Amino acid sequence: MNGRERVLAALAGEPVDRTPTCTPTSVATVELMDLVDAPFPAANRDAELMARLAATSYTELGFDTIMPVFSIIQDSSALGCEIQWEGKDNWPTAKMTRPIWAEPEDVTIPSDFLTHPDTKCVLDAISILKREYGDEVAIVGKTMGPWTQAYHCFGVEKFLLLSYDDPDKTRQILDRLKTATVDFGRAQIEAGADALTLPDHATGDLVSAKYYDKYLTDLHREFANELEVPLILHICGKTTEFMDYISQTGFAAFHYDSKNNPKESMEIVHGRLALVGNINNPTTLYSQGPEEVAAEVTANLEAGVPLIGPECAIPLQTPIDNLRAIPETVKAWHREHGSN
Amino acid sequence: MADLKDIANETIRDEITEFVEREDEQEKMIDLFAAVTPQMQNIAAALIEGENDEVDELTKAALGDGIEATEVMDDGLIAGMAIVGIKFRDNIIFVPEVLACARAMKAGMTHIEPILSESGIEAVGKVVMGTVKGDLHDIGKNLCTMMLRGAGFEVIDLGVDTSPDDFIDGLEENDAPLLGMSALLTTTMPNMGRTIEAIIDAGMRDDVQVMVGGAPVTQEFADDMGADGYGKDAIDCVELAKQLLSELRGEEAAGA
Numbered sequence: 001m002n003g004r005e006r007v008l009a010a011l012a013g014e015p016v017d018r019t020p021t022c023t024p025t026s027v028a029t030v031e032l033m034d035l036v037d038a039p040f041p042a043a044n045r046d047a048e049l050m051a052r053l054a055a056t057s058y059t060e061l062g063f064d065t066i067m068p069v070f071s072i073i074q075d076s077s078a079l080g081c082e083i084q085w086e087g088k089d090n091w092p093t094a095k096m097t098r099p100i101w102a103e104p105e106d107v108t109i110p111s112d113f114l115t116h117p118d119t120k121c122v123l124d125a126i127s128i129l130k131r132e133y134g135d136e137v138a139i140v141g142k143t144m145g146p147w148t149q150a151y152h153c154f155g156v157e158k159f160l161l162l163s164y165d166d167p168d169k170t171r172q173i174l175d176r177l178k179t180a181t182v183d184f185g186r187a188q189i190e191a192g193a194d195a196l197t198l199p200d201h202a203t204g205d206l207v208s209a210k211y212y213d214k215y216l217t218d219l220h221r222e223f224a225n226e227l228e229v230p231l232i233l234h235i236c237g238k239t240t241e242f243m244d245y246i247s248q249t250g251f252a253a254f255h256y257d258s259k260n261n262p263k264e265s266m267e268i269v270h271g272r273l274a275l276v277g278n279i280n281n282p283t284t285l286y287s288q289g290p291e292e293v294a295a296e297v298t299a300n301l302e303a304g305v306p307l308i309g310p311e312c313a314i315p316l317q318t319p320i321d322n323l324r325a326i327p328e329t330v331k332a333w334h335r336e337h338g339s340n
Numbered sequence: 341m342a343d344l345k346d347i348a349n350e351t352i353r354d355e356i357t358e359f360v361e362r363e364d365e366q367e368k369m370i371d372l373f374a375a376v377t378p379q380m381q382n383i384a385a386a387l388i389e390g391e392n393d394e395v396d397e398l399t400k401a402a403l404g405d406g407i408e409a410t411e412v413m414d415d416g417l418i419a420g421m422a423i424v425g426i427k428f429r430d431n432i433i434f435v436p437e438v439l440a441c442a443r444a445m446k447a448g449m450t451h452i453e454p455i456l457s458e459s460g461i462e463a464v465g466k467v468v469m470g471t472v473k474g475d476l477h478d479i480g481k482n483l484c485t486m487m488l489r490g491a492g493f494e495v496i497d498l499g500v501d502t503s504p505d506d507f508i509d510g511l512e513e514n515d516a517p518l519l520g521m522s523a524l525l526t527t528t529m530p531n532m533g534r535t536i537e538a539i540i541d542a543g544m545r546d547d548v549q550v551m552v553g554g555a556p557v558t559q560e561f562a563d564d565m566g567a568d569g570y571g572k573d574a575i576d577c578v579e580l581a582k583q584l585l586s587e588l589r590g591e592e593a594a595g596a
Contacts, residue, residue: 084501086474090473090474090528090531091474091525091527091528093474093475093476093501094476095476096476096477097476097500156477156479157439157478157479157482160435160436160439160479161436161439161440161443163436164390164436164437164439164440165440203555205435205555205556206434206435206436206555207434207435207436208431208434211434211436236526236555236556237555237556281526281527281556282526282529282530282556282557282558282561283558283560283561283564286526286529286530287561287564311526312526312527313525313526313527314526314527315526315527315528315529315530316527317530
């Protein structure tokens with residue numbers, strides 16, 4: 001099997017020759033930017049540079065996927081949020097302290113949403129990657145869920161307080177924002193994405209599992225119906241209590257955080273979706289070495305986690321030897337265990 | 341030791357029996373609320389329920405009745421936040437609910453802060469707080485700031501997206517012995533370490549105690565970055581600030 005076949009089979013719950021390594025979120029680092037001369041912030045705004053930097057997850061690190069949407073603000077920018085693009089060594093971010101909307105009726109998807117330079121950049125990068133690597137590895141796109149978009153467009157604190165004060169208004173906002181999620185997702189599929197990451201930051205450290213169910217289970221079920229490629233939901237934090245709800249949405253996979261035990265998580269999802277993860281970023285990948293990375297990869301493999309990768313977008317200063325240790329450990333483990 | 345029936349307010353009694361699970365904490369909460377007046381219990385109960393308008397009215401009324409501002413703050417607002425903190429720590433409530441309680445506390449503090457600043461009470465200590473470079477998520481930092489101010493600290497809040505240089509300027513300009521940094525993203529957490537390195541380079545490390553926090557931050561990460569302390573939540577932050585300050589003062593006294 002090649003990387004693409006391996007990833008798509010694992011997302012479909014089908015047999016694989018070895019566990020695929022997957023990057024639902026960014027693995028861009030400053031070291032990789034230097035290696036291919038595609039630095040931030042330009043690599044977030046220029047399709048050719050975006051594709052070149054994204055491809056390093058395959059060409060330099062050995063993962064089975066390429067995912068070019070490094071940040072979570074490309075679609076927010078097209079919605080009208082002010083973006084702080086930062087420099088080479090910091091992440092771009094939406095200025096949530098300057099919300100663009102206050103009421104549900106303010107939510108309008110601009111007519112140029114898909115032709116805006118920051119969404120078009122993603123679509124063009126996916127086309128480039130599909131053309132150059134589409135036969136070898138899975139090209140994964142990324143479209144933000146309405147909960148995350150609401151943080152960017154209304155402000156995190158304001159939106160979370162609204163969700164406490166006024167569930168009806170909250171639902172109206174999410175309902176209006178879902179069009180952006182679906183439209184950007186469909187455009188990426190047309191551009192060549194084999195699968196989509198759908199981050200929706202109802203983070204386990206911020207809200208409860210009941211909150212997820214109250215506001216998002218049904219919406220996520222709609223996304224799974226409307227976007228006809230495997231969807232990988234990404235939510236950070238401790239989410240074991242969310243996993244039963246998530247397993248009922250029809251998402252192909254859930255990208256899970258290192259705060260969750262792999263074995264316990266596998267028991268909860270119980271084959272209803274695939275898990276992707278969950279190598280710790282700040283302590284293991286950023287601060288420790290390949291041995292510690294290998295130990296976490298092995299724990300995931302032994303728990304039967306179907307796709308292995310970092311838990312979330314990695315810090316830009318993460319050493320690339322630590323990232324390479326992920327696919328290397330997976331391959332070594334399978335050699336030891338008699339497959340591939 | 342006081343008894344649950346010594347607490348007049350039914351909401352407070354229910355909150356303690358239903359949500360405060362640890363026996364030692366339950367005893368502590370019963371002692372705390374049994375020792376305060378029913379009027380203060382009512383303020384605490386309204387705060388726990390996130391009723392900001394009610395807290396606003398009850399605080400105003402209490403001050404109008406001639407009750408000391410410090411009593412309303414300590415026995416009403418902060419006592420209420422003690423229960424909120426336990427519920428948050430134990431995953432009984434989450435950030436939206438805590439934000440509603442914090443909003444209620446702010447409603448009360450709006451009346452109390454002017455009285456306290458006029459009274460000229462000396463601050464417990466000075467803390468510079470900020471969310472690190474590249475990170476605009478400040479809910480946790482704001483909760484910590486509010487709780488620190490409630491505990492008598494003077495807080496200089498540098499806001500979000502704070503560069504190492506801005507932290508250093510904030511410490512120097514205010515001659516503050518404590519620094520609190522927050523981050524919510526695993527991508528921005530390393531900026532805590534970069535800020536500490538900049539403090540070392542500026543020759544200020546021996547004069548400043550650094551505490552860090554934020555949802556993905558752990559004690560292990562705090563140690564790796566060279567911080568002096570890690571606080572899991574806003575209640576923890578206050579205890580940590582007191583402890584670090586006393587350590588610093590102890591060292592100063594020993595060195596003097």
